[in-house]
Amino acid sequence: MAFLRHSVCTLLFWSLAVSYLVVASPQCATHNETFVPDAVLRVTESNISQSCYPSKATVLVNGTSPGPELRIKEGITYWIRAYNDMQDKNLTMHWHGLTQAMAPFADGTPQASQWPIPPLYFFDYEIHVPIGMAGTYFYHSHVGFQAVSGTGPLIVEEHGASPYHYDEDKIVFLQDVFVKDESTIEAGLVASPLSWSGESAMVLVNGKGGGSANGTACNASLSTIEVEPGKTYRLRFIGGTALTFASLAFEDHDLEIIEADGHYTQPYNTSYLQIGTGQRFSALLRTRPNPEKSTYYLQVESRERPTLTRGFAVLNYGLKPTIPFLPPNDLPLTLPNTTRGFLDYELHPLSPPKDFPTAEEVTRRITMTVHQRVLGPTIWVQNDYPWTETFPQEPYLVSLYNNNSLEFPSMERALANDGIDPISRAFPAQIGEVLEIVIQNTGADKGGLDVHPFHAHGAHYWDLGSGNRTYDQASNEVKIQEHGHPIQRDTTMLYRYATTTTNGTNMGWRAWRIRVTEPGVWMIHCHILQHMIMGMQTIWVFGNETEVLGKVGVPEVQGYLTYGGSVYGNENRWPSVVHFTDNEGSDAWTDNQ
Structure with a gap:
């Protein structure tokens, strides 16, 4: 260069x-x-x-x-x-x-x-x-x-060299298709009253997909994953969906997970995967030495939505087809319902972690309470505040440099308001802190509950797991000690434990632990695109004003x-x-x- x-x-x-x-x-x-x-x-x-x-x-x-x-x-x-x-x-x-x-x-x-x-x-x-x-x-x-x-x-x-041996790696990239175009969807999500995007009309695998949505068949062509007998393939699963929390499995083939969100894990055998938007896994698939047929299906289904979307791809042992593969007439698999806490305490680092922050090192616990509010437009708030593309009027880091509409977040105000500065709507943290961040699911104004894949920018966190109701640090610490060190992730699921509850009731938590080492302005947000647009995203400022703005x-x-x-x-x-x-x-x- x-x-x-x-x-x-x-x-x-x-x-x-x-x-x-x-x-x-x-x-x-x-x-x-x-x-x-x-x-x-x-x-x-x-x-x-x-x-x-x-x-x-x-x-x-x-x-x-x-x-x-x-x-x-x-x-x-x-x-x-x-x-x-x-x-x-x-x-x-x-x-x-x-x-x-x-x-x-x-x-x-x-x-x-x-x-x-x-x-x-x-x-x-x-x-x-x-x-x-x-x-x-x-x-x-x-x-x-x-x-x-x-x-x-x-x-x-x-x-x-990779710590795992495999003959080849292949991408399995998941996406959603909606009937409405992107501009129409975005306009509807910020309208008052809300005009919903509609559910996913199809889950694509590597850009193609056929199957069914809400019982309506779609006989579109399917993607093929080309393999040979008796080999080991690293399949890189990428949750590029907008909305779909997917359950998937291969017909007559199991998987061995070796990576989650950019971190190698100890090998973990599973017959299926759950993958939310923003999550990634690598898994080894060992092909059959003497396959009984030339093609096997990958089946993908949506979970935690009011309608079921089902898509397919083909694991192909044979020659590349001259005509497209189409969805099967009969379902090859019965996929499990949602497994709450899927892999939370089962995945462990491949190598013993050197810098996992212990409970004794935690300097501060911040509970970020997420809630759907219906007052005019339908919005998502964290500790009572949304963050949208209209607030602030310019990027927060830019605003701090320009000394414009938003001041640097106040730690004093944040400590008095559950970790958030209500003036800037930002969560400040000091370099050297060890934070325990608890994301708390609550019943919406109208009582509904949803699942949320939460993603952190800027640094990976140690994922402490999840559970129902309200976080209990002591009991969860016992669980961690029993199961072993957690792994680092950047996107993990906040589950729901019912479809409805009373307004404001705590029902489901996710806990992280992070060492604050790098100054900067970072987002933490739900990775469902609809929820982001409706305000379900937050800004975190790591470091004081000199550390953040003194970089350059x-x-x-x-x-x-x-x-x-x-x-x-x-x-x-x-x-x-x-x-x-x-x-x-x-x-x-x-x-x-």
């Missing part, structure tokens, strides 16, 4: 060093014609049909949905250029599961850290994955409902602080950006670049 650096601006404000990377002084650079990004993603909107459903406006990445598979290696810095080729919509690209602490404006979150990319502009994202975080991730837009289709797989390969001075990052600023390129100008990390590489690729 070649770089031309103009008026290098050595930044004296940041000398952060961490175990996986020693950061040199960040430098300004102009990404002109001599700069070659490691990968290019071009985002467009086109009218296409998916599965059995009529053509509608759909956000695509490099012309497809899902977009191209992107592979990078841990320990190397990459630059990925995202073009917004849409005429009238903003865009960001979020690298789901990756910590972006080294590049604070590159997390791709318009509410938290980055102005969105204007129409017909592009933005160069700086990505560095620390050693030890190889695994399965994905990318998606973080604007509106675009992630339902503007998304694709992101694989981080090991610096050395205002003059050097001025181009990040305005919509369409100088860090955004277009056909008439090259972007001028800040390089935050060393170890730049040029071996990222997409499968159709």
Whole structure:
């Protein structure tokens, strides 16, 4: 990769060093014609049909949905250029599961850290994955409902050899299809009264899907997963759905889980998977030495929704078909109902953890209470406050730099209000704290309950498990001691233990533990796109004002602080950006670049 650096601006404000990377002084650079990004993603909107459903406006990445598979290696810095080729919509690209602490404006979150990319502009994202975080991730837009289709797989390969042997790895990427287009869905979710998106009309596997939705058959063509007898395949399951909490299994084949959300686990055998939106698993599938037939089905079903959506794919031992495979006439499998707490206490780190924070180290417990409120528009609130694309009026990190509409969150106010500063609506934390974050499910204004896959940006947390009613730290600690060390995750399920209850009743919790080490502005949110748009997302500020804003001075990052600023390129100008990390590489690729 070649770089031309103009008026290098050595930044004296940041000398952060961490175990996986020693950061040199960040430098300004102009990404002109001599700069070659490691990968290019071009985002467009086109009218296409998916599965059995009529053509509608759909956000695509490099012309497809899902977009191209992107592979990078841990320990190397990459630059990925995202073009917004849409005429009238903003865009960001979020690298789901990756910590972006080294590049604070590159997390791709318009509410938290980055102005969105204007129409017909592009933005160069700086990505560095620390050693030890190889695994399965994905990318998606973080604007509106675009992630339902503007998304694709992101694989981080090991610096050395994988701890598990397999002959080949393959992607199993799950997505939803809705009858309405994305703009109509988004407008309905913020309307008063609410106009619901409708349920998923089909669950796609690698962009294709047929089966049934609410009893209506869909005989669309199916994706094939090509295998050979007597081999071991690493299947990388990616929950890229918008709404669907999926249960899935292969006909006459079991799985051995080896990775969850970018962390290797001790092997765990299972006949099925549950996977919520945002979650990822790797599992080994050992093919039959002498298969009894050439094709076996993968069956996928929605859970915890008022209607059942069922889709299929084909595990193909034979020749590649000349005509498409279609859904089976008879169900090959009976999948289990929801298993609450699925894998919560069964998955353990492959290697003994060195930095798991004990209960004695916890400095503060924050309970984040989620609730559906119906007062005019239907919204989701956390500790009584929503966070939407209209609040605040600019990205929170940008607002802090500009000293604009929102002040830096007050720890004093937060401590007096269950962890949240009611003025900024942010949750502050100090560097060095060990937080126990409890996410509490409650009955809605009208009594309903839902499930929520909660995702954290910025850092992975130690997942302490889940349960009914209200969190009891002492009893859960006994459970952890009995089962063994939990694993680190970035997306885990908050379950419901009934479909309805009385307004405000506690019914279901999820607990995390995290060491606060990296200053920054990060989101924690439900990854169901409908719920996010309706306010089910929060902002967390790690570090004090000097630690967060002292990373880089205002003059050097001025181009990040305005919509369409100088860090955004277009056909008439090259972007001028800040390089935050060393170890730049040029071996990222997409499968159709």
